[in-house]
Amino acid sequence: MKPFNKAITIATAVMISGAVSSSIVAANPARNAIIKNFATEAGTPLSTERGKALFESKTGGGKPETKSCTACHSASPLKTGQTRAGKLIEPMAVSKSPQRFTDLKKVSKWFRRNCKTVLGRECTPQEKGDFLTFMSSK
Amino acid sequence: MLHIQKLSFLILAVLLIATSVANADERYKPIKDKIVLEECGACHMAFQPGMLPKRSWEKIMNGLPDHFGEDASLEVATKDHIAAYLKDRAADNGLWGGKFMRGIKKNMTPLRITETPHWLREHKGEVRSSAWTSPKVKSKANCLACHKQANRGFYDDD
Numbered sequence: 001m002k003p004f005n006k007a008i009t010i011a012t013a014v015m016i017s018g019a020v021s022s023s024i025v026a027a028n029p030a031r032n033a034i035i036k037n038f039a040t041e042a043g044t045p046l047s048t049e050r051g052k053a054l055f056e057s058k059t060g061g062g063k064p065e066t067k068s069c070t071a072c073h074s075a076s077p078l079k080t081g082q083t084r085a086g087k088l089i090e091p092m093a094v095s096k097s098p099q100r101f102t103d104l105k106k107v108s109k110w111f112r113r114n115c116k117t118v119l120g121r122e123c124t125p126q127e128k129g130d131f132l133t134f135m136s137s138k
Numbered sequence: 139m140l141h142i143q144k145l146s147f148l149i150l151a152v153l154l155i156a157t158s159v160a161n162a163d164e165r166y167k168p169i170k171d172k173i174v175l176e177e178c179g180a181c182h183m184a185f186q187p188g189m190l191p192k193r194s195w196e197k198i199m200n201g202l203p204d205h206f207g208e209d210a211s212l213e214v215a216t217k218d219h220i221a222a223y224l225k226d227r228a229a230d231n232g233l234w235g236g237k238f239m240r241g242i243k244k245n246m247t248p249l250r251i252t253e254t255p256h257w258l259r260e261h262k263g264e265v266r267s268s269a270w271t272s273p274k275v276k277s278k279a280n281c282l283a284c285h286k287q288a289n290r291g292f293y294d295d296d
Contacts, residue, residue, distance in 0.1 A: 085182035086280030116209040
């Protein structure tokens, strides 16, 4: 192997391993397990599009002040939101907030609270799984 | 005997001055409990317990599924831990009661700190009404918008 070719081979290998390791960082095992569990409970493949629709849905059914997720989380998962009390909320998108959805207790608590507040009911495993799939894609 | 009388008079005078100086400050013991800070502070600043009487904290903590229009429910153990912390340090916990007890009648159980007589008195005429609706402030519950050290219990910066 010529020195030039060798250099290219090494550079390519470095690039590939870099890409692989960064995708491993993005796909957190704890988050994957949480999503997989919702998928199993739902019994159907999860959908990014349905997750997006749920996030943007303004049909409400819960409290009048919070007709949609976007009322507090802002219209874009990439942007900072704000609670009704004025406190800022870190973006929902995993690309912006890598620690999101990695703690099952936290995930369960916030789905329980916010589905009641926004929709007036609990969310189904499919809705939860779709939502997390959407946020992980962002 | 005369000495003791003089001495007790002096002690009394010092105590009186010390209390009146302390009352001039708007300072409250900061919250040190990690669970209280994290749970109460998730949606708004964790307000110091010395700003409401015990009965108010009790009512608030028993009504978390509809907390000012939002479901803020907690697991029982967490809820009980926070309730105990708040009640132990409530405005009416001391022998004389804190500033926030002033004007609160025995049959009153305020649920919002911003509706207590003391809070109203402190903000009356000082804050433009437009300030409350500014997007950066958004709510009267957002102490930190103006009191930059509110989470440390300092409200003297006005």
